[in-house]
Amino acid sequence: xxxxxxxxxxxxxxxxxxxxxxxxxxxxxxxxxxxxxxxxxxxxxxxxxxxxxxxxxxxxxxxxxxxxxxxxxxxxxxxxxxxxxxxxxxxxxxxxxxxxxxxxxxxxxxxxxxxxxxxxxxxxxxxxxxxxxxxxxxxxxxxxxxxxxxxxxxxxxxxxxxxxxxxxxxxxxxxxxxxxxxxxxxxxxxxxxxxxxxxxxxxxxxxxxxxxxxxxxxxxxxxxxxxxxxxxxxxxxxxxxxxxxxxxxxxxxxxxxxxxxxxxxxxxxxxxxxxxxxxxxxxxxxxxxxxxxxxxxxxxxxxxxxxxxxxxxxxxxxxxxxxxxxxxxxxxxxxx
Numbered sequence: 381x382x383x384x385x386x387x388x389x390x391x392x393x394x395x396x397x398x399x400x401x402x403x404x405x406x407x408x409x410x411x412x413x414x415x416x417x418x419x420x421x422x423x424x425x426x427x428x429x430x431x432x433x434x435x436x437x438x439x440x441x442x443x444x445x446x447x448x449x450x451x452x453x454x455x456x457x458x459x460x461x462x463x464x465x466x467x468x469x470x471x472x473x474x475x476x477x478x479x480x481x482x483x484x485x486x487x488x489x490x491x492x493x494x495x496x497x498x499x500x501x502x503x504x505x506x507x508x509x510x511x512x513x514x515x516x517x518x519x520x521x522x523x524x525x526x527x528x529x530x531x532x533x534x535x536x537x538x539x540x541x542x543x544x545x546x547x548x549x550x551x552x553x554x555x556x557x558x559x560x561x562x563x564x565x566x567x568x569x570x571x572x573x574x575x576x577x578x579x580x581x582x583x584x585x586x587x588x589x590x591x592x593x594x595x596x597x598x599x600x601x602x603x604x605x606x607x608x609x610x611x612x613x614x615x616x617x618x619x620x621x622x623x624x625x626x627x628x629x630x631x632x633x634x635x636x637x638x639x640x641x642x643x644x645x646x647x648x649x650x651x652x653x654x655x656x657x658x659x660x661x662x663x664x665x666x667x668x669x670x671x672x673x674x675x676x677x678x679x680x681x682x683x684x685x686x687x688x689x690x691x692x693x694x695x696x697x698x699x700x701x702x703x704x705x706x707x708x709x710x711x712x713x714x715x716x
Contacts, residue, residue, distance in 0.1 A: 475673075476650065477648075482690065483640060483646075483647055484643065484644030485640065487640070488638060488640060489639075489705070491638065491706050493544050496542060496712075497540070497542040497593055498539070498540070498703070498705045498707045498713065499701075499704050500539045500540075500702045501537075501539075501702060502535070502665055502666050502699070503535070503665040503699030503700060504533040504536070505533070506532060534556060534558060534560060536556050536557075537557070538553065539552070541710040541711070542584060542592050544591065544594075544706075545591050546586060546589070549585060550584030551581060551582070551584060551711075553581050555578060556577075556578050556579075557578070560577075562575050592635060593638075596635050596638075599632075599645075600645075601641040603648040603649055603652070606645050607652055610628055610649055611625060619676075623675060623676045625653050626655070626682070630696070637693070637701075637704040655676075656673050656675050658673065659674040659683055662683050663697065664695045665695060665699050666700040666702070668687075668694050670685045670687050672685050672697070683696055685700075
């Protein structure tokens, strides 16, 4: 082809166009790079409803040198990876759907009003609370002093017997194999001595107007309605509304093991809340390995852990769920 013909053909072809990536492609590339660097991927589900009028929260990618980031990005674009759907985002959304399907499988456990929910857990906590904070029920999210004692982890095993209808008292029995943490500043010698006991029994007050099980059973299992309920109940809470909603879901997961439809719906709601990420290598509080769903940042980070094969909920990195069942009396186990 001579130069004149090439020039004529060039005039007939469209111009190369702007090589910049769309916002959607850039967001997906960000997720892909995030997973490669941190092992976590932000969940992005097409068509998921934005909570209220709040904008979608942007998550910071772990900082890497600008030159390295530029080189990685240039390599990805040059090799054409950007043109493919990133597996990280697809896997995150797919995992949540598989977990919901697995959680929904099965029949609800029959529970009579005169019975008790039996929930057995195991985890760790730290000692970094002042006496005043402890009595006011302040959550131990940060240590008041940067000391080894304040950061020491105390293992515990806890069993709850919760009245199904709320008409009778229940019991929470906690065992501290290495002793329990004693908040700083306690002057009462008798109280301090009682807190040094290795086994602690706490009465769960009767309250028929606020039955834990009845409230769970009354929740909608339609994901749209349940989402609205969760979002409304956590309005104004923090550190962000998204994290507060996910923490609220956490408080229901143990009891929801008895109600498969609700169990699955809770995970479908979690899938619609921005900020849930896959943590490929996760362990619950007793060391059981699985795949995790993480949310929150820094000290507020929490991870739900699931069996890698069955996708059964195992608990979290800080508290493992060991057994859930129904018994006739306080002190009994499902095996009795």
